[in-house]
Amino acid sequence: xxxxxxxxxxxxxxxxxxxxxxxxxxxxxGGTAIALVSLIAAxxxxxxxxxxxxxxxxxxxxxxxxxxxxxxFMIPLSAPFDEAPEAFMxxxxxxxxxxxxxxxxxxxxxxxxxxxxxxxxxMLSVSNIRAVDxxxxxxxxxxxxxxxxxxxxxxxxxDVRLDFDLQAKVRDRETEEYKPFAFNLEPGEQGSIExxxxxxxxxxxxxxxxxxxxxxNSVETIExxxxxxxxxxxxxxxxxxxxxxxxxxxxxxxxxFKCTLYDRLKRWRDDKGVTNFDCSATQVRxxxxxxx
Numbered sequence: 695x696x697x698x699x700x701x702x703x704x705x706x707x708x709x710x711x712x713x714x715x716x717x718x719x720x721x722x723x724g725g726t727a728i729a730l731v732s733l734i735a736a737x738x739x740x741x742x743x744x745x746x747x748x749x750x751x752x753x754x755x756x757x758x759x760x761x762x763x764x765x766x767f768m769i770p771l772s773a774p775f776d777e778a779p780e781a782f783m784x785x786x787x788x789x790x791x792x793x794x795x796x797x798x799x800x801x802x803x804x805x806x807x808x809x810x811x812x813x814x815x816x817m818l819s820v821s822n823i824r825a826v827d828x829x830x831x832x833x834x835x836x837x838x839x840x841x842x843x844x845x846x847x848x849x850x851x852x853d854v855r856l857d858f859d860l861q862a863k864v865r866d867r868e869t870e871e872y873k874p875f876a877f878n879l880e881p882g883e884q885g886s887i888e889x890x891x892x893x894x895x896x897x898x899x900x901x902x903x904x905x906x907x908x909x910x911n912s913v914e915t916i917e918x919x920x921x922x923x924x925x926x927x928x929x930x931x932x933x934x935x936x937x938x939x940x941x942x943x944x945x946x947x948x949x950x951f952k953c954t955l956y957d958r959l960k961r962w963r964d965d966k967g968v969t970n971f972d973c974s975a976t977q978v979r980x981x982x983x984x985x986x
Contacts, residue, residue, distance in 0.1 A: 749815040749881065751907045751914045758921050759805040759886065768836040768930045769797035771982050775975035780949065785841035785942055793839060800929055802840075804889040804903070804920050805849060810879035819908040821876030823862040823889070823918070825854055827926075828901035833933035837982070840941045849886040850875065856893040856901070856929070889918075893929060895936045902926035934985050940978065947972055955981065 765785070773796045779788035793799070810818050852862040852875055863872040877885055893899050903918040903926070920927055936956075943950040953973035973981075 749810065749812045749818050749909055751818070751909055751916065753810055753812040753881075754818060754820070754879075754907055754916060755809045755811050756916070756918055757807050757809075758919060759807050760801060760921060761805070765799055765801045765841050767793040767797040767799050767839045767841075768834070768932070769793065769839055771835055771837065771935070773797065773837075775951075775978055778951075778975070780943075783842070783942055783944065789942060790841075793841075797836075797839065798930065801921065802891060804891075804918075804927075805886065806889070806918060806920075807884055807886050808879065809884040810881055812881040814881050816909065817878045817880045817883075819876060819878050820885075820905050821874070821908065822906040823852065823875065823887070824904060825856060825860040825862075825901045825927075826904055828856060828860060828899060830857075831898045831900075831931075833896055833898060833931035833936075835935060836930060836932050837935055837978075838932060838939045840939055842941060849888040850877075851888045851890060853890045853892055854903075856891060856899045857897075862889055862903075891927065891929060893931075895931055896933055897931040898929060899931070900926065900928040935982070937985065938978075938981055940973075943972060950974055951978065953978065953981075 778792050779786070785793070808820060812818075850864060852864055853872065854860065854862045859872075862875060864875045865872050875887075879885060889903065891899075903920060904915050905918055906913050906915055938956075939954045941952045941954075943952045950972040951974075953971055955969045955971075957968075
């Protein structure tokens with residue numbers, strides 16, 4: 695009996711030191727919530743999205759995954775083509791070094807990896823990828839030198855029409871229709887996109903690319919670092935000289951470039967009236983002179 699009495703007194707003292715947590719309504723409510731989440735997890739599996747802790751927008755990591763040898767350059771009409779290193783099918787390091795010296799790099803597309811760096815929590819939704827602050831200006835007297843693609847990885851290909859539709863859209867392969875694009879990233883998940891810039895090549899365009907990130911009920915806009923920087927894009931229109939496009943030549947034909955000449959400006963062209971041929975530096979200068 696005495697032992698029971700001491701036990702009762704000790705329990706009363708412990709309840710007093712706890713400050714009545716057992717009777718606190720907020721304590722009871724918290725315990726009920728935890729029990730509810732546990733019950734839902736047991737019955738339905740993973741915790742529903744609305745009950746998962748919010749993931750921060752800062753957990754979105756965007757990196758450029760462009761390939762150095764897959765790009766294009768705008769080079770002036772006066773470029774010393776005779777000094778160009780031999781290019782065999784693709785733009786080798788010596789060719790790229792020469793192009794960087796005489797011209798300006800303007801990649802026709804941007805490859806980006808987008809990753810949710812959070813270890814747990816709710817998914818992040820990325821949508822409304824679009825061009826902003828777009829400026830249109832007059833063309834410049836330059837020639838396009840195209841470095842071809844040796845093959846891309848698994849990426850979702852999006853098109854942005856800088857001349858009339860600034861939202862990046864994906865083309866439905868069955869209907870050929872363009873639709874808005876969005877995707878969700880679970881914690882630790884990564885996705886890849888390829889942004890193709892379509893435009894009226896008679897004019898120059900510059901601007902930035904951004905995207906909306908949804909977390910919980912809030913939306914924030916982030917900048918997409920094209921070419922690994924925040925400088926945006928700058929596409930040079932070549933006017934009449936859009937008809938001529940150069941590229942690396944065949945490895946079996948030393949000293950020659952691969953040239954494509956359109957019989958009219960690209961914005962009106964179809965598959966007809968296109969001439970592909972091997973061209974020397976002298977022929978390039980002759981073609982340029984005939985278009986001036």
